[in-house]
Each structure stands twice: as structure tokens, then as C-alpha cells.
Amino acid sequence: EVQLVESGGGLVQPGGSLRLSCEASGFTFSDHYMDWVRQAPGKGLEWIARIRNKATSYTTDHAASVKGRFTISRDDSEKSLYLQMNSLKTEDTAVYYCARAYSRGDYFDFWGQGTLVTVSS
């Protein structure tokens, strides 16, 4: 059974940092592109970052809204995905989901349960 379990969310002050983790199981993690998608309270889904697999040199993309502040990474040996979030703003308050991308990012076929990040003073 495919499982994605996020952790690391919490309350942080504006300007602070947080590192989210997503632990994967039930599939060959190293084969897949992996993404982070967030959802602000009462709002829609926003894709924020992707990391490709080893075959595509672990290349990354970040949404303009987080570029330069957030960094996606992965550790295939630990079957884990990460999101380092720096210079956090109140508008980064959201539930953050990790998602498995099928094939070369065609669609998101499995999602974690999400972890809530609250940026507030």
C-alpha cells in the first residue's frame, strides 16, 4: 500500500524557517517525481515544488511564489521528501501536501494527509 506521511508543520513567526518531511512507503520511491502542493485556509490547491528522479538528474522546479525562499529535496535512501522553507510570510500559512507524480509528472496519483504550517506573530 502506497503511503505518504508528512511531518514538521507547526507555528512559526514571520521571517522564520521550517523544514517539512514526507516519508514514503509501499512503492519504489526513487523512480518517481515528487511534489509539494499547498492549500491556504478556505482556498484552492497551489502547486509549489517538484523534484524529479535520479534518471532526470534530480532537477527541481519551484513556483514563483516560493522561489528563492523554499527548496525541495529528497533522500532516496531514506525514501523521504523534504521542503526547506525560509523567510516565511503570513501568506505561506497553509496545509502542505506531498504528492507522488505518475510517470514524468503526468498527474498526482497519491497524496499524503497534509501538515499544517501557520505563520503568525
Next chain:
Amino acid sequence: DIQMTQSPSSLSASVGDRVTITCRASQRINSALNWYQQKPGKAPKLLIYAASSLQSGVSSRFSGSGSGTDFTLTISSLQPEDFATYYCQQSYSTPLFGGGTKVNIK
């Protein structure tokens, strides 16, 4: 950049109704369009990929159609468990979701 416009933003329907949700891309995306269902407090769930392919385990009352710029998600006979928010997502370029359609009970 590609823009995704979903309509309506909300609708009210009754059990047994046929429901249609539309998603329009600002440029051609071939069939690179996916649909997700999200219930309150839960992660999104993939329903349809590549515009018209039904994800394994998803009820056949869900169907998708379209290509190019105009796409449709249809629920043939709305069931109580279908009251949720639905999102389209293009995978032609950097992933982008539509604004969502909330399906309410009439």
C-alpha cells in the same frame, strides 16, 4: 503562462442529478488535464487523468472529456458521497490547478 479557468465556482444539485463542471485552459494543452475530488479536511483524490481516463477504483459515474483548451467532468448521477470540491489540473507544463468547483446539496 497557462491559466486554468474552472466553472462554475459552486453549484447546488440533488442526489440523482447529472452534474457537469467545465475547465478551460488559456492555451492548448492537448489532453494533459486531470480532475481531483477533495472533501473537507482530506487530501485530494485523483478521479480522471489524461482528460478522459478513469483512475483505478473510481466509480464509473465519473467521466471526463475534452482536448485542446476545453474540458468537462461529468457526474452521471450524483450520489451523497459526491458532495465535495472538484479541481482540474493541467500537466502540459508546470502543474497548475483550476480554482475549484464546490458541489453543494440542493
